Amino acid sequence: MHARALGARLGLERLYIKDESLNPTNSFKARGQSAAITRAARLGATTIALPSAGNAGNAAAAYSAAAGLACEVFLPKDVKRPFIDECRLYGAHVTLVDGLITDAGRLAADMGGPLGWYDVSTLKEPYRIEGKKTMAYEIAEQMDWRWPDWIIYPTGGGTGMVGMWKAFAEIEQIGWVKPQRRPRMVSVQAEGCAPVVRAYQEGTEKAQPWAEAATLADGLRVPRAIGDFLILRAVMESGGTAIAVSDRSMVDGMLEIGKREGVSAAPEGGAALAAIEQLVADSSIAATDSVVLFNTGGALKYLDVIN
Incomplete structure (x- = not known):
């Protein structure tokens, strides 16, 4: 405009x-997550996982719900409440992490790797x-x-x-x-x-x-x-x-x-x-x-x- x-x-x-x-979901993050999760579903993923500062988690949760996939979102515990609530609104499971997004990313990888979660965190996939x-x-x-x-x-x-x-x-x-x-x-x-x-x-x-x-x-x-x-x-x-x-x-x-x-x-x-x-x-x-x-x-x- x-x-x-x-x-x-x-x-x-x-x-x-x-x-x-x-x-x-009120941000540019919807663009990336739409592409990533659409492709993840086509590849046979069942659970989406990512760390987020808020908006990416909201977008991932929404598109996971639309695709019928489970979603695990890892957020810093001091993130603003609306981000947490919106993830839960779409049915995502939220883990609050004591630290920054980098700490959330490490925990998401540690937990999700052995369980085969599909990681849509930044530059972990191309979509x-x-x-x-x-x-x-x-x-x-x-x-x-x-x-x-x-x-x-x-x-x-x-x-x-x-x-x-x-x-x-x-x-x-x-x-x-x-x-x-x-x-x-x-x-x-x-x-x-x-x-x-x-x-x-x-x-x-x-x-x-x-x-x-x-x-x-x-x-x-x-x-x-x-x-x-x-x-x-x-x-x-x-x-x-x-x-x-x-x-x-x-x-x-x-x-x-x-x-x-x-x-x-x-x-x-x-x-x-x-x-x-x-x-x-x-x-x-x-x-x-x-x-x-x-x-x-x-x-x-x-x-x-x-x-």
Whole structure:
């Protein structure tokens, strides 16, 4: 959607919001889990398992229910209550873990391996990325088969960015978009958990784990993404950048997107707006550039942070 009011405030003529809150289960995670679990069912899986910061677990639980599969979701115990309740709504079994998503992932693997559970955690199977590619296909169509100048993407596990970067090449090979400069990819993370940003600033190909990761944006609290090298490759090859923003600026961004555009934005979407504000302030983004802000989920599961 063309964010005219928000763009006017920022001095941007062509600011757009890709609103992923409209997906089933209220986030972009539905794209990947739809593809992964559909394929898992065809391969004969009976139980789906994954660690999650919230939204991926909700999506996996919903699509598992639709496919008639059991679902085991491992969540950090301090995750917001709506994420836990929604998993259970769809019939998933929830295990709360004392630690972060990385700890949840280890427990899921330890328990699920011997039992033959089908692991749909990040980059443990190839189909989630295939589902995430649809974001790039939609952008190409919605932008009249031209690439935007910038894509601003909140980054935790990073499969969305990785999937889109893969899809850009495919779309050009098909011939739907003429080969041209691809969008500058901006990876946005929280100041309290920014391993990709640190790696980008240091010029390294992989990120080191972030100690004591802390942010109110559950989807950004990923101490080290398994596909960090793929995220960094997309950022560097595109001529983009990586930016860390404060939790306060995320909440301010949620409110700004809501009151100016009537869009329900998660903190991750607010983080993307905060990053755009930085890029406008330092003149990286020009007034005539086309910019796509990814709102990766809705505000309803995060309403407690507004106060």
